[in-house]
Amino acid sequence: MDVKVLGSGCSNCRTTIALIEQVAKARGVPIELQKVEDLQQIMSFGVMSTPGVVIDGKVVHAGGVPGREKIESWLAGAPA
Amino acid sequence: MSTVPAAARRWPSQQPVPFLILAAIAWLALYQLLAPMSETLVSALPIQRASHLGDALQFFFYDTPKVLLLLTGIVFVMGMVNSYFTPERTRALLAGRTEGVANVMAASLGIVTPFCSCSAVPLFIGFVQAGVPLGVTFSFLISAPMVNEVALTLLFALFGWKVALLYLGLGLTVAIVAGWTIGRLKMERYLEDWVRDMPRTKATVREDALTLGERIDAGFASVREIVGRVWPYILAGIAIGAGIHGYVPEDFMASFMGKEAWWSVPLAVVIGVPMYTNAAGIIPIVEALLAKGAALGTVLAFMMSVIALSLPEMVILRKVLKMRLIATFIGVVAAGIMLVGFVFNAVL
Numbered sequence A: 001m002d003v004k005v006l007g008s009g010c011s012n013c014r015t016t017i018a019l020i021e022q023v024a025k026a027r028g029v030p031i032e033l034q035k036v037e038d039l040q041q042i043m044s045f046g047v048m049s050t051p052g053v054v055i056d057g058k059v060v061h062a063g064g065v066p067g068r069e070k071i072e073s074w075l076a077g078a079p080a
Numbered sequence B: 001m002s003t004v005p006a007a008a009r010r011w012p013s014q015q016p017v018p019f020l021i022l023a024a025i026a027w028l029a030l031y032q033l034l035a036p037m038s039e040t041l042v043s044a045l046p047i048q049r050a051s052h053l054g055d056a057l058q059f060f061f062y063d064t065p066k067v068l069l070l071l072t073g074i075v076f077v078m079g080m081v082n083s084y085f086t087p088e089r090t091r092a093l094l095a096g097r098t099e100g101v102a103n104v105m106a107a108s109l110g111i112v113t114p115f116c117s118c119s120a121v122p123l124f125i126g127f128v129q130a131g132v133p134l135g136v137t138f139s140f141l142i143s144a145p146m147v148n149e150v151a152l153t154l155l156f157a158l159f160g161w162k163v164a165l166l167y168l169g170l171g172l173t174v175a176i177v178a179g180w181t182i183g184r185l186k187m188e189r190y191l192e193d194w195v196r197d198m199p200r201t202k203a204t205v206r207e208d209a210l211t212l213g214e215r216i217d218a219g220f221a222s223v224r225e226i227v228g229r230v231w232p233y234i235l236a237g238i239a240i241g242a243g244i245h246g247y248v249p250e251d252f253m254a255s256f257m258g259k260e261a262w263w264s265v266p267l268a269v270v271i272g273v274p275m276y277t278n279a280a281g282i283i284p285i286v287e288a289l290l291a292k293g294a295a296l297g298t299v300l301a302f303m304m305s306v307i308a309l310s311l312p313e314m315v316i317l318r319k320v321l322k323m324r325l326i327a328t329f330i331g332v333v334a335a336g337i338m339l340v341g342f343v344f345n346a347v348l
Helices: A011-027 A039-044 A068-076 B006-014 B016-043 B052-082 B087-094 B101-112 B117-129 B134-146 B149-159 B161-184 B212-247 B264-272 B279-291 B296-308 B311-317 B323-347
Strands: A002-006 A032-036 A052-055 A058-062
Touching: A002 A011, A011 A032, A011 A068, A039 B117, B006 B016, B006 B212, B016 B052, B016 B212, B052 B101, B052 B149, B052 B212, B087 B101, B087 B117, B087 B134, B101 B134, B101 B161, B117 B134, B117 B311, B134 B161, B134 B296, B149 B161, B149 B212, B149 B279, B161 B296, B161 B323, B212 B279, B264 B296, B264 B323, B279 B296, B296 B323, B311 B323
Parallel strands: A002 A032
Antiparallel strands: A002 A052, A052 A058
C-alpha cells in the first residue's frame, strides 16, 4: 500500500505521519510511507489544506490530522 | 481520556442533540460560579484580600478558568461550524466573482473556514488556479489568521463584547480594503513564474455530508488541538496580566502608549511585524496594558499587526510571491492597521 503524506513540515504533518506509522504497525499492515514536502508536487494532487494523505494515488484526506478511526479504515482495505 | 470507557466517549456523537443541550447547561452553570469561586479561593489563603497580592491572585483565579471555559466553548462551536466550510467550498463560492463583493465574501469566509498557516501556500495556489482574483485571495489570507475565534473570544472575555465586535469589524475592514487595493494594483505578474504556469482547475467541491454526530467529533478535535496547544500561553499571559494588574502603577504605560504620543501607533505596528505569537499569548498582556492607560487604538493595532503580519508566514509565501508583491502586501496591510489605530484613538 503506497501512502503519501503531503505537507510542508508543520507539527500537524509530523503528527499525521507518526499516527499512520503507529496504526500500520499495530495492525501489521505493510505500507510504503512517503513524505511529500515539495509544493509543486503537493499542488499536483489538488490538495489545498495540509496535511493531506494520498493512498495508492488517490487523495483520501486533506486538512487537519486524520482521526485514528479514519486511518484504520484506510488500512483495513489492504491485503495483509 | 483513555480512562473513560469507550461507550461513554462515543455517546456525544451518537446522541448529538441531548449532548449539546446538556453541555450548554453545564457550561452556563460553571460560568456563573466563577466569580464567587475565585473570591472563596482567595479568602481561604493566608493573605490580605485588599493587598496587591490579593488583587493579583483574585484576578488570576477568576480569569484563568473564565478564559479557559469561554475558549473551550467557542472553539468547540467553531469546530462544528468549520465542518460546514471547507477551503474547497470557499473557493467554489469565490471563483470568478467580481471584486468588491467578492472581497467582502472572502474576508467573511476567512472567519469560518478552517485555516492553518502551513496551508497558506497550497490554499493560495488552489484559489489562484480556480480563477479566484488575486485581491480576493488576499482578502481571505488577511482575515483568516487575524480574525480568528481565539482572538475574538479572549477579547470578549477580557474587554467585553464591544471591543470584540470592534476588532471583528475593523479586522474585516482591513482585510476587505487591503485585498481590494492589492487587486486594483494588478500585481498578477509578481506571482512566481511556476505558479502562473500551473494549469487552471475547476473549483470542484467534494461533498462530504457529515452527520451532526461527526460534527460534534470535529468540535472535540478542535478543542483538543487548539486549547491543548494554547493553554500554557494563556496561563502565563494571565499570570503576567495579574502581576501588572496588582503591581504596576496606573499611569506607567500611559506615558508611552497613551493617546498623546502620536508615534505610538506606527511604532506599535512596526514592533508587531516581526513578532509572532498566537492570539492567546498576547491578549492578556494587552489587557493589562489597557487597564494601565495605554490607548485602545494603539493596543488593537499592535495586536492585529502581531497576528496578521507574521514573519514565518511571509517566509512561506515567498515561495509563491515575488518580493515586490510581498512588500506591497505588508505595506498595504500595515497601513490599514495603522489607520485603524489612528481612527480609533481619535474617535474614542
